[in-house]
Amino acid sequence: MVPFFTVVKLSVIILAAGEGTRMRSSLPKVLHPLCGRPLLGHILAAADALAPVASVVVLARETVERVRAQFGEKYLYVVQAERLGTGHAALQARPVLRDRCDEVLVLLGDAPLVRPETLQAVVALRRARGALVALLSFIADPPAGYGRVVRDAAGQVTAIVEERDATEEQRAIREVNSGAMCFDAAWMWQALDRVQRSPVKGEYYLTDLIALAIEDGGVGAVAALPATDPTEAWGVNDRAQLAQVERVLQTRLLDALMRSGVTILDPAATYVDVGVVVGQDTTLLPGTMLRGATRVGAQCTIGPHTLLVDTTVADGARIRYTLAEGAVIAANADIGPFTHLQT
CATH class of the missing domain: 3.90.550.10 (Spore Coat Polysaccharide Biosynthesis Protein SpsA; Chain A)
Incomplete structure (x- = not known):
């Protein structure tokens, strides 16, 4: 010893x-x-x-x-x-x-x-x-x-x-x-x-x-x-195994968010990258994808069918049917539907 x-x-x-x-x-x-x-x-x-x-x-x-x-x-x-x-x-x-x-x-x-x-x-x-x-x-x-x-x-x-x-x-x-x-x-x-x-x-x-x-x-x-x-x-030898591994990792990431106080209406239809931050009492609706360095504040509603890439969202925002890339969204903003935001 x-x-x-x-x-x-x-x-x-x-x-x-x-x-x-x-x-x-x-x-x-x-x-x-x-x-x-x-x-x-x-x-x-x-x-x-x-x-x-x-x-x-x-x-x-x-x-x-x-x-x-x-x-x-x-x-x-x-x-x-x-x-x-x-x-x-x-x-x-x-x-x-x-x-x-x-x-x-x-x-x-x-x-x-x-x-x-x-x-x-x-x-x-x-x-x-x-x-x-x-x-x-x-x-x-x-x-x-x-x-x-x-x-x-x-x-x-x-x-x-x-x-x-x-x-x-x-x-x-x-x-x-x-x-x-x-x-x-x-x-x-x-x-x-x-x-x-x-x-x-x-x-x-x-x-x-x-x-x-x-x-x-x-x-x-x-x-x-x-x-x-x-x-x-589990190892990755081909793209099918990569997809299996991704499902496992997604489950871990989404479970961690839900345990931290985030509501995810349909985890099977929600995607987040490693490192994404989501605040307490925020709701993620089906079709939501949070990619890159995205940070979402508290008490927001994101989705449905919304993709945020490297985007910062302040507390209380509502974003639906939106693509945002590198955007900064203010507190209590109401974005969408059918909006494309870029820096």
Whole structure:
């Protein structure tokens, strides 16, 4: 166990070098918009909440400059010149992180729904157990395509078995690996050199570190935290999955607004971006879309069928059947129907 007075320096590695061919797009997968923010931006925001000493994004050569242009120099960017698997991808971050941290949190760049508090719980679990590795698992139904989390009778993790290598008994296990893993940094850097190339695909898998951790530290060297919300582990491989993830995130955003005192007449017909602010006792009618940096005051009525983009609305305004882009709307204003406002 890490003493409470010890400052443990955390770094984050985000694996984002996948080709993204199933998106059928000239835009890199991690830059596709999701509720007003690039997909990768959601993972970076979750990582930022943990106050890491550094966050490194591992990218393909052809995408690194576009991603850097989007997110700036707050983050570090490294290139995986050859796509040789997740273990090889994590290894590319070693030169810039090796002497900077005590533990490393590895995240997938296409899994944008994970919450900061869940990541913090994974980090806390590793520290509390003194484990070499802690991972986020989830219950999948069906579990096809995922590595199974194998536990012994005492509940200790004994292996992560990829589906292609699983026995029939192991294939029936529904607890699977999400891909989010926290490592003891010193152990991880040396263990990555011991990962063997897969004879099937010729790649180096980060999950092979699980077996090495158990080999080095015995049972108890690996801990797994089952996610209470399986959607936190959902990934995006194509546009259909992007739409599914967007629905989940929209539900979260709208639920948060309603709990804060906003009335939403039909959540299924209402859309808000991340970062939109809506005041107490405001009502959003069906067909309302609030995009970008929009801020709506208290006791307003917005909609129906109204799109506000980067617009500021003061208290008490009524806006219906309106498109407003970059507008500033005064208190108690009555706008619409069929109005277009621009700066």
